[in-house]
Amino acid sequence: MQSLVNNSKDYSAEFERRFYQKTAYQNSYEPVFYYVKPGDTLSQIITSYYDIRYGTKEYDYALLQVLFNNKHITNPNSIQPRQVISLLPMTPRYGVSMCLEEDAAQQDFEVLRSKAMNNSSVMAFRPNDSATQQFLSSIPSDPQERDMFWTLAWLQSNYDILSTGAAATANVLGGLAGEQNSGLIKEVDKLYTQYQNKKLTKSQYDYKRRQVLKSYSQKVGPVFEKAVFNGQTTQQAIRINRTKALPANADILKYAGRLNELAKLASKGGLILTGFGVVKGAHDMCQAETLKEKNEIFVETAVGSSIGVVSGLVLTGVLIANPLFWGGVLILGTIAAVGSYAAGKSARKIYSLSSDPIDFVSLTKAEAVCNLGFKAKSTDNLKSFDSLRAL
Amino acid sequence: MELSQETFDFLASCVFITAFFGFLTVAPLWLILTFLTPKKVLENYFKEPYFQSNEIDLMSSFPISLLRTGIFGWVTLIPSLDTKRGIRDCHKLMPKWYKLLIFLWCLIGILTFIITVPGLIFLSNVTIVN
Secondary structure, eight states: OHHHHHHHHHHHHHHHHHHHOOOTTOSSOOOEEEEOOTTOOHHHHHHHHHTOOTTSHHHHHHHHHHHHHOTTOSOTTOOOTTOEEEEOOEETTTEEOOOOSHHHHHHHHHHHHHHHHHSTTOOOOOTTSHHHHHHHHTSOSSHHHHHHHHHHHHHHHHOHHHHHHHHHHHHHHHHHSSHHHHHHHHHHHHHHHHHHTTSSOHHHHHHHHHHHHHHHHHHHHHHHHHHHTTTOOHHHHSOOOOSTTSOTTHHHHHHHHHHHHHHHHHHHHHHHHHHHHHHHHHHHHHHOSSHHHHHHHHHHHHHHHHHHHHHHHHHHTHHHHSOOOHHHHHHHHHHHHHHHHHHHHHHHHHHHHOSSOOOHHHHHTGGGGGGGTSOOOOHHHHHHHHHHHHO | OEEEHHHHHHHHHHHHHHHHHHHHHHHHHHHHHHHTOOHHHHHHHSSTTTSOHHHHHHHTSTTTHHHHHHHHHHHHHOGGGOSSSOOTTGGGGSOHHHHHHHHHHHHHHHHHHHHHHHHHHHHHTOEEEO
């Protein structure tokens, strides 16, 4: 688990390094998009990332160019946190790379993006498109939540076979740590307040506390209970604090807060993982170089999803005679995930062996999804390209 | 096993089309059946002692509620599968259209599973001869 967190931190650091990387006087066209943090000003960003002084001719060039390439910045004196600013490489002769026409700027961006896409470890964004803004706005601002986000993103990126199981777990954790269960921990705090106000006697308080915590333990199960309470049982962890340095209900509030945080992160994590999988499939298909490759990705995704769904349907039969517990959902999710992954890969291999395969992408107009955020390479052009390759 | 290219192409197309059709029907039907589960069924059978309290918590919210639909679906289709929960009479509280959708959903799901899974395994292990 520790290595997972470390790896995800490396991934986060690597991603952010690329994101905030300095580009001054670079020869290569590497897309760099700056994600505005609270307290940033445009002049700080420009002077820092182009390594130039404020008020110089170079600065004026750079400012003009940054404003030209970032039409969403309407007032340079007021940039907002979470905005994305594209920073083009600077050349010694022209200052920042100049694109004087709209088409040229678009063309330039396409060059940057296609170069970035050839390197699978680089994520390229169109700063103005809604999908990018939507993605970036989903990155939590809280440092702890960001860690969780990058852990999940790393998992998805490196072990997508496992991420469906992880998504199932995250959803279950969200349910277990949710208000309906963590409310019971808060109930203990209420009981303690009543006891302090002499509305309950010591024995009444002890009895009610035991009942509530017993109910909590039964609901979440022993594994989740020990994971949340650092190896202790609920009865052991949710106690009155006897040290004078902390309030008497400090432990209760600490664990109630932790559960709420876990519920929030887990539900966000489940959605992020699910969303990442869907977007990744669509993105890969849209960016494929040939129609055959698009079809292979389409077949892999569609058959994989199909097997995942029907496996899930078949597996629910197991639950009729067996009670569901959170580990059970994880096992079901993982079996369905492994099944759908293997099926997707097999389907792609089989499709590639067909001599006259059906053009599913054109038939189903699947490229329509590309209009949601990623510009696709035209199918007609690809058909011509494929026929030329065949010659 | 050896197959001609034509036979391989034909079988592969059948498997892919079945998988696509299965996905396009089973997934939406599953969602529809989950969101339209009759209130009477939930009020009478989605409670203790038929379900444990932690199961009720888990299956009350989406997407885990899909599993609840799966349980009711299977029991409606094959009541004899229910040996422990005691919900085999839940179909009596379901309207006909809901039972019909459950029947279609399970039938298509099972057929898709039976055709695609062995189909993919078989086609992955054949040798194509010209």
